[in-house]
Amino acid sequence: MTDPDSDLIPGLQAGTESALRALMDRRMMTVHRLAYRLLGDEFDAEDVCQDTFLKFWRAAPEWRTGEARILTWLCRVATNACYDRLRKSRPDLPGDMSEEADKRDGADVTLAARQRWDALQLAMMELPERQRAALSLCYDDALSQRDAADVMGVSEKAYEALLVRGRKTLKALMQESEHA
Amino acid sequence: MPDDMKHLFDNSAVPTPRADLADRIMAAAQVQDPLASANDRKPWFQSSGAWSAFAGIAATLVAGFFVMNSQPDEAELWAAHADAAGFADLYAWVDGDTEIETP
Numbered sequence: 001m002t003d004p005d006s007d008l009i010p011g012l013q014a015g016t017e018s019a020l021r022a023l024m025d026r027r028m029m030t031v032h033r034l035a036y037r038l039l040g041d042e043f044d045a046e047d048v049c050q051d052t053f054l055k056f057w058r059a060a061p062e063w064r065t066g067e068a069r070i071l072t073w074l075c076r077v078a079t080n081a082c083y084d085r086l087r088k089s090r091p092d093l094p095g096d097m098s099e100e101a102d103k104r105d106g107a108d109v110t111l112a113a114r115q116r117w118d119a120l121q122l123a124m125m126e127l128p129e130r131q132r133a134a135l136s137l138c139y140d141d142a143l144s145q146r147d148a149a150d151v152m153g154v155s156e157k158a159y160e161a162l163l164v165r166g167r168k169t170l171k172a173l174m175q176e177s178e179h180a
Numbered sequence: 181m182p183d184d185m186k187h188l189f190d191n192s193a194v195p196t197p198r199a200d201l202a203d204r205i206m207a208a209a210q211v212q213d214p215l216a217s218a219n220d221r222k223p224w225f226q227s228s229g230a231w232s233a234f235a236g237i238a239a240t241l242v243a244g245f246f247v248m249n250s251q252p253d254e255a256e257l258w259a260a261h262a263d264a265a266g267f268a269d270l271y272a273w274v275d276g277d278t279e280i281e282t283p
Contacts, residue, residue, distance in 0.1 A: 017206060017209065017210070020205075020206065020209055021202065021206060024202045024205060025202075028197060028201070028202060029196070029197075032194075032196070032197045032201075033194045036194050036195065037194070042195045042197070045197070046197050046198065046201050049197060049201060049205075050201065050204060050205050050208065053205050053209075054205065054208055054209060054212060057209045057212065058212060118192050118193050120188050120189065120192040121192060121193075121194075135185070135189075139185055139186055139188075139189035139190075140189055140194070167185060170185075174188075
């Protein structure tokens with residue numbers, strides 16, 4: 001498994017700060033974009049970004065080269081952190097509702113904040129979080145199907161199914177908003 | 181459809197993180213050393229975790245000592261129970277402290 005960030009691993013394992021900065025220069029936008037798509041809030045996305053890079057910084061000395069790509073690891077940690085935040089922001093959901101869309105009015109998002117978003121982001125926030133993640137990993141981050149499935153902790157088939165359902169739901173939502 | 185999607189995502193605005201985010205992360209990283217290098221610096225018994233563990237064990241032992249000392253003696257409990265039940269004289273006789281008067 002070739003990792004395009006493998007050149008930074010010795011520096012990161014030695015605790016060299018310039019290596020961390022170089023990693024952020026390369027991957028910060030990707031992690032932030034993913035977190036933003038999932039959370040819909042730029043400041044929450046920054047918090048997730050910060051936590052993700054710090055987690056990697058702490059874990060880097062124990063990094064085992066060849067087992068995973070750094071970007072995949074970062075996306076996976078960020079995705080899980082986003083899921084945690086989304087669940088904490090709606091603790092009253094009964095059972096596993098991860099595949100259910102959030103139908104609450106406003107969903108804790110102010111009108112002003114909503115107006116800043118474009119139509120796609122509005123529709124994305126209506127999607128179930130796993131479909132949202134699948135679409136963002138595919139279209140924002142251009143990860144391969146295998147890497148994206150790895151990030152989400154599912155098989156490639158399951159990821160493909162999420163992607164298909166996500167596309168279908170997103171298309172329906174966007175058509176709905178156009179006609180509204 | 182996938183191509184449409186690609187176009188949609190490409191044209192959808194995603195805000196960029198604030199310029200100082202990387203600096204904030206660097207500042208946090210400076211006070212949060214990587215796991216291995218932090219561990220390499222000191223022997224295990226000098227780490228804050230080891231001291232916390234020692235302090236925890238010591239606190240448990242001291243608390244245990246006081247708890248044990250504050251427990252009433254078993255014999256005292258039986259005596260109190262016997263008094264309450266009206267068998268004090270009988271228990272005293274069994275223990276050989278007193279003689280029961282025979283009629």
